Amino acid sequence: MKVKVQLDIKGLIESGNFRTLKTVLQQQEPADILELIDELPPDEKIVVFRLLQKDQAALVFSELEYDDQIALINLFKEERLREIISSMDPDDRTELLEELPANVVNRLLSYLSPEDRELTLSILNFPENSAGRLVTPKCVELKPQMTANEALEKVRKEGPDKETVYTLMVIDETRKLLGTLELRDLIFSDPSKHVEEIMETEPVFVHATDDQEKAAEIMKKYDLIVLPVVDNEERLIGIITVDDIVDVIDEEATEDIQRMASMGTTYNSYFHVKPWHFFVKRLPWLVALLLIESVNGNVIARFEHILASLPVIAAFIPTMMDTGGNTGSQISALIIRGMALNEIKLKDWWKVLFKEMLIGLSIAAILGAILFFRSMLISSSLQICFAVSVALSVVVIFSNIVGALLPFAARIFKADPAVMAGPFLTTIVDVFGIIVYFLTVSWLLPA
Amino acid sequence: MKVKVQLDIKGLIESGNFRTLKTVLQQQEPADILELIDELPPDEKIVVFRLLQKDQAALVFSELEYDDQIALINLFKEERLREIISSMDPDDRTELLEELPANVVNRLLSYLSPEDRELTLSILNFPENSAGRLVTPKCVELKPQMTANEALEKVRKEGPDKETVYTLMVIDETRKLLGTLELRDLIFSDPSKHVEEIMETEPVFVHATDDQEKAAEIMKKYDLIVLPVVDNEERLIGIITVDDIVDVIDEEATEDIQRMASMGTTYNSYFHVKPWHFFVKRLPWLVALLLIESVNGNVIARFEHILASLPVIAAFIPTMMDTGGNTGSQISALIIRGMALNEIKLKDWWKVLFKEMLIGLSIAAILGAILFFRSMLISSSLQICFAVSVALSVVVIFSNIVGALLPFAARIFKADPAVMAGPFLTTIVDVFGIIVYFLTVSWLLPA
Numbered sequence: 001m002k003v004k005v006q007l008d009i010k011g012l013i014e015s016g017n018f019r020t021l022k023t024v025l026q027q028q029e030p031a032d033i034l035e036l037i038d039e040l041p042p043d044e045k046i047v048v049f050r051l052l053q054k055d056q057a058a059l060v061f062s063e064l065e066y067d068d069q070i071a072l073i074n075l076f077k078e079e080r081l082r083e084i085i086s087s088m089d090p091d092d093r094t095e096l097l098e099e100l101p102a103n104v105v106n107r108l109l110s111y112l113s114p115e116d117r118e119l120t121l122s123i124l125n126f127p128e129n130s131a132g133r134l135v136t137p138k139c140v141e142l143k144p145q146m147t148a149n150e151a152l153e154k155v156r157k158e159g160p161d162k163e164t165v166y167t168l169m170v171i172d173e174t175r176k177l178l179g180t181l182e183l184r185d186l187i188f189s190d191p192s193k194h195v196e197e198i199m200e201t202e203p204v205f206v207h208a209t210d211d212q213e214k215a216a217e218i219m220k221k222y223d224l225i226v227l228p229v230v231d232n233e234e235r236l237i238g239i240i241t242v243d244d245i246v247d248v249i250d251e252e253a254t255e256d257i258q259r260m261a262s263m264g265t266t267y268n269s270y271f272h273v274k275p276w277h278f279f280v281k282r283l284p285w286l287v288a289l290l291l292i293e294s295v296n297g298n299v300i301a302r303f304e305h306i307l308a309s310l311p312v313i314a315a316f317i318p319t320m321m322d323t324g325g326n327t328g329s330q331i332s333a334l335i336i337r338g339m340a341l342n343e344i345k346l347k348d349w350w351k352v353l354f355k356e357m358l359i360g361l362s363i364a365a366i367l368g369a370i371l372f373f374r375s376m377l378i379s380s381s382l383q384i385c386f387a388v389s390v391a392l393s394v395v396v397i398f399s400n401i402v403g404a405l406l407p408f409a410a411r412i413f414k415a416d417p418a419v420m421a422g423p424f425l426t427t428i429v430d431v432f433g434i435i436v437y438f439l440t441v442s443w444l445l446p447a
Numbered sequence: 448m449k450v451k452v453q454l455d456i457k458g459l460i461e462s463g464n465f466r467t468l469k470t471v472l473q474q475q476e477p478a479d480i481l482e483l484i485d486e487l488p489p490d491e492k493i494v495v496f497r498l499l500q501k502d503q504a505a506l507v508f509s510e511l512e513y514d515d516q517i518a519l520i521n522l523f524k525e526e527r528l529r530e531i532i533s534s535m536d537p538d539d540r541t542e543l544l545e546e547l548p549a550n551v552v553n554r555l556l557s558y559l560s561p562e563d564r565e566l567t568l569s570i571l572n573f574p575e576n577s578a579g580r581l582v583t584p585k586c587v588e589l590k591p592q593m594t595a596n597e598a599l600e601k602v603r604k605e606g607p608d609k610e611t612v613y614t615l616m617v618i619d620e621t622r623k624l625l626g627t628l629e630l631r632d633l634i635f636s637d638p639s640k641h642v643e644e645i646m647e648t649e650p651v652f653v654h655a656t657d658d659q660e661k662a663a664e665i666m667k668k669y670d671l672i673v674l675p676v677v678d679n680e681e682r683l684i685g686i687i688t689v690d691d692i693v694d695v696i697d698e699e700a701t702e703d704i705q706r707m708a709s710m711g712t713t714y715n716s717y718f719h720v721k722p723w724h725f726f727v728k729r730l731p732w733l734v735a736l737l738l739i740e741s742v743n744g745n746v747i748a749r750f751e752h753i754l755a756s757l758p759v760i761a762a763f764i765p766t767m768m769d770t771g772g773n774t775g776s777q778i779s780a781l782i783i784r785g786m787a788l789n790e791i792k793l794k795d796w797w798k799v800l801f802k803e804m805l806i807g808l809s810i811a812a813i814l815g816a817i818l819f820f821r822s823m824l825i826s827s828s829l830q831i832c833f834a835v836s837v838a839l840s841v842v843v844i845f846s847n848i849v850g851a852l853l854p855f856a857a858r859i860f861k862a863d864p865a866v867m868a869g870p871f872l873t874t875i876v877d878v879f880g881i882i883v884y885f886l887t888v889s890w891l892l893p894a
Contacts, residue, residue: 260704319744330710338716
């Protein structure tokens with residue numbers, strides 16, 4: 001029976017009490033070790049790694065952030081690095097290698113057995129973000145003519161080295177995928193039955209070149225914990241396990257949220273990304289938006305005669321911009337998320353348009369009425385109050401429609417709908433909103 | 448061997464060809480049936496349900512959107528409804544019941560066996576969004592003194608009725624959770640060994656009253672496919688399976704994205720939410736922001752003397768608002784997502800502040816320089832160009848810091864950091880941005 005204890009890893013390292021540290025570390029789960037060493041500098045992380053068992057070290061190393069992995073690769077003794085790299089799971093190893101500089105990749109590949117090297121290189125050949133990159137070949141493979149008893153024996157024998165034994169792959173001599181067999185069905189089955197009688201003969205699978213997102217969707221749809229991955233001739237390459245898919249789902253949401261905030265995407269956690277890198281991800285968008293937004297200045301300059309005679313009109317520019325942007329942001333977030341979850345499809349645009357006309361009109365009516373009263377605090381002219389409240393209603397209806405339809409436009413041009421949100425959308429809506437505002441006001445108020 | 452075919456369900460229903468429909472439907476996976484009937488009106492969905500087997504019907508019904516479930520409950524014959532409700536998995540049943548009106552809940556509960564009714568009521572007692580709401584009691588329970596062989600026999604016997612057999616629960620007479628046993632370890636083990644020798648003696652678990660998010664985090668951290676749920680005395684209540692957690696992860700991301708768009712959260716998909724419901728979720732935020740934003744009008748009115756003498760100053764109000772809002776939105780999205788993934792903690796605020804001072808300064812310098820040149824298109828006074836570009840730099844630095852720190856402020860007040868984004872943040876940043884703008888300009892430009 002274990003109890004929770006506070007452990008001062010830094011203290012143990014500094015006092016050189018490695019024996020205690022070793023004993024304690026070897027009792028921990030990899031995920032817990034990861035947390036324990038998160039804030040140690042790389043040279044102290046190295047000390048911890050020296051004390052871990054080979055497999056434990058490989059698992060912890062796989063889960064480190066990318067920048068820590070690089071730092072450690074440079075600090076490990078060659079012997080230790082060789083051990084860790086060759087004990088890693090194939091899919092984790094690929095993930096590490098795909099971001100490293102070529103010379104480091106070559107060094108690491110030289111540590112692998114010829115078999116593992118070939119395997120790793122073949123996985124690296126699949127496109128980035130493809131299902132193939134998540135593949136592990138460590139699955140149990142059965143033949144259709146085996147009896148349930150023979151199959152179970154094979155699971156017992158090979159299982160301990162495999163990533164999972166809960167879904168077994170049934171293939172023919174050419175490795176073509178014939179079916180999958182749930183371990184539970186194998187256990188419940190009459191031992192003399194043949195695998196082909198109890199297997200699922202229409203297994204769901206993905207191609208290695210399919211997008212990771214597709215793999216995630218299929219696993220969610222059918223509640224799978226293991227998904228077979230095949231090549232173009234439907235020959236089995238390996239499997240994807242649900243824990244990798246959970247990471248994909250998180251990554252996709254992060255990507256969407258970053259795109260919706262109008263910036264380049266970055267997958268590492270905040271403190272593991274260098275300021276320079278964030279600078280590069282954010283600045284181009286801000287510059288582009290600053291240039292698009294220059295239209296506003298020109299529009300306002302054109303209506304300077306109105307501002308000169310009625311300077312109070314300037315006081316409502318922020319109202320139009322903020323409220324228009326807010327309305328557009330709400331609806332675009334709803335549509336973009338709906339598209340990401342496959343609930344809204346391109347062909348649904350007219351249904352969305354219809355629904356948002358209705359919602360936009362209702363919201364516009366109420367916000368317009370509120371502004372009418374609010375504006376009386378600033379202006380005593382009821383005519384002006386009326387003009388700005390009508391303008392706000394028009395801006396709201398307009399922003400709601402633009403926010404609803406821009407994600408569809410992105411889809412048509414094969415772009416990610418997520419960019420049609422936040423700052424980008426707000427800037428577009430503001431440009432049109434200001435034009436609408438001045439047109440409405442100049443139409444309703446004789447200069 | 449199945450092949451893909453196009454199936455005109457509507458046509459088959461209208462022509463009364465129920466025999467074909469029945470044969471075809473019974474060969475489909477529940478997830479596929481769901482997709483096939485998605486666009487049928489409720490009265491045609493009912494026809495399809497009549498043709499499904501009991502278990503199939505229960506599975507498909509569980510996965511329907513909430514509004515369809517309600518519609519069908521009112522259309523089902525009592526006999527059929529009784530069948531479907533009592534065949535549903537306990538966790539799916541709870542999810543359905545928690546949103547139904549009390550009189551319907553009572554009717555449905557009356558269809559259950561006394562045992563199932565008690566179980567359902569106890570799950571409904573756990574707070575909304577708690578781990579307890581996801582619990583299914585359908586797991587295999589072992590005693591520590593059983594041999595591996597006896598345990599495997601129990602799995603074979605009870606397994607077919609259980610939600611999963613891949614992680615087995617080991618409990619004592621008082622139902623206290625002693626350990627968990629992976630089916631793979633049971634299969635690999637010497638049949639004469641005792642369960643207590645091969646089980647994991649320090650199982651990770653959650654309490655039923657813990658938040659669903661906590662359950663999701665633990666399952667992600669330890670790559671689990673099954674998580675035990677216990678009561679306050681650590682007695683086993685049941686398990687959570689990874690497919691429910693995948694839904695939780697999606698829901699949490701949806702919730703964050705909606706909050707970041709400053710609106711109330713709603714979990715049903717876009718087309719299954721009534722316009723009125725969206726109206727209610729969106730309007731209060733827009734009204735609140737419209738009222739907060741009224742500060743802008745007053746600030747501008749106070750600086751009307753500057754606008755009167757230099758109307759070109761108004762042309763840069765949108766620049767300050769847009770660029771400030773964009774910068775703040777980017778950084779707040781990064782921080783909020785980092786917090787949601789537990790990568791950024793409350794105590795890290797000063798690290799973020801330091802990093803964002805650096806990034807903000809660099810971005811501000813470049814955007815300021817760009818505006819200096821851009822403004823020469825509108826104004827020929829270098830003094831004005833200089834003043835607005837300095838003002839923009841100050842606004843950017845300021846917005847970047849506010850966007851970075853507001854999520855921390857939310858954390859301190861136990862609010863969801865996600866509300867400190869998008870429209871809400873933009874409105875706050877705009878209010879301060881306009882003040883900063885006019886102060887800077889009036890300081891640099893002698894009126």
